Amino acid sequence: MKLILIIVLFFQLPQIAFCQDNFSYYEVVKDDSIMLFFNDKDKFVEKECAFGIRFTRVDADANFNGLFTDISRDGVLLSTGFYDHGKKNGFFQSYYTNGKSKSKGKFVDNVPTGVWKFFYENGLPERTLQISSDDTLLISFYNKNGIQKVIDGNGEFNGYVGNSVITQNSTIAKGDIFNGKPNGKWSSTQADNSYSQEEFVDGEFVKGVFLNTRKGWDPNYTNRSILNAFFPGNYYLELEKFKFQRCKDSIHLQQPNSDFDSFKFFSLMKARIADVIKTDFRENRSGNYSIGENYMTVQFTVDEKGNAKDILMTTTWGDQFLREITRSLKSAEELPPTNTPLYIHMKVDIAPNRSSYEYHIKITEEKFY
Secondary structure, eight states: OHHHHHHHHHHHHHHHHHTSSOOOSEEEEETTEEEEEEOTTSOBOOGGGOSEEEEEEBOTTSOBOEEEEEEETTSOEEEEEEEETTEEOEEEEEEOTTSOEEEEEEEETTEEEEEEEEEOTTSOEEEEEEEOSSOEEEEEEEOTTSOEEEETTEEEEEEEESOOSSGGGOEEEEEEEETTEEEEEEEEEOTTSOEEEEEEETTEEEEEEESSOOTTSOOEEOSOOSSOOSSOOOHHHHHHTOOBOOGGGSOOTTOTTOOOOHHHHHHHHHHHHHHHHHHHHHTTOGGGOOSEEEEEEEEEEEOTTSOEEEEEEOSSSOGGGHHHHHHHHHHSSOOOOEEEEEEEEEEEEEEEETTEEEEEEEEGGGSOO
């Protein structure tokens, strides 16, 4: 009974901090076992707007303790692992919502150790890391077509580097790998659409420069690389921060009791964007595109009637699609109202295919941020 009382007190503290009506973001299963509800931003929320559920135990100091299991609200396994009084220890594995493996590896006293493997959403391998107390080495890297670009620690990398699990906070970097480390000149694109070039010698950062910094700012820097690590950010750490969010502030397209059909909306928008691409290539306007991955972000707000407004493109590429994206948003069924700006992050893959071109459109995780 004492342990249960401590748990309840712990989970009441954020309610007081919010200074709002009482709400519950956990349920006691039995004794020291609980289930916690979290959203797609890895914040704990009320049950009705949860994206996932964590089944776990906590100790007297309100730390995760013992085996845990995370599942989606649809019953899909998201992750498993083990905590020793708040410290991650042992084998951890995470999964995409389609059931495919996302990552797997070992923690020792909260530190990733040994071989870690990461995968694309289609199940194909993405990267393998060898992690020790001294260093993190990139052993292999595959592009999304399954072609290995880094073999035995040598080759070319072009992908995300360690950062938050929230997509808009990710950094995309490109450069050569030598003996598992960055080497030579690297280029990167940050979430705020800033671009940089950096120089490495045998894995050691030498200098960097922002190519589109704000007026009056010094674009040069030598203190540290912005590439961070090759170990992607993990939501284990995010959930350990015990941040909380009310449902009304946790916008998710598939909210219960919402008439908004996200699948229909994104399908319509993809079709309209595809029509623009098809027309541009047919009419020799392919100069608007670059071969490979093209990223764009649209910002908008939703009024109290569920209508999209203030729609604008926040990236330097993608203006050719703004008209069709605006049409899609304005013709969509009622959107979840919010005073906070929302974002749709999109990626368009352009690939040459003999005499024509192939293009693939991906809406990042098909949700608003």
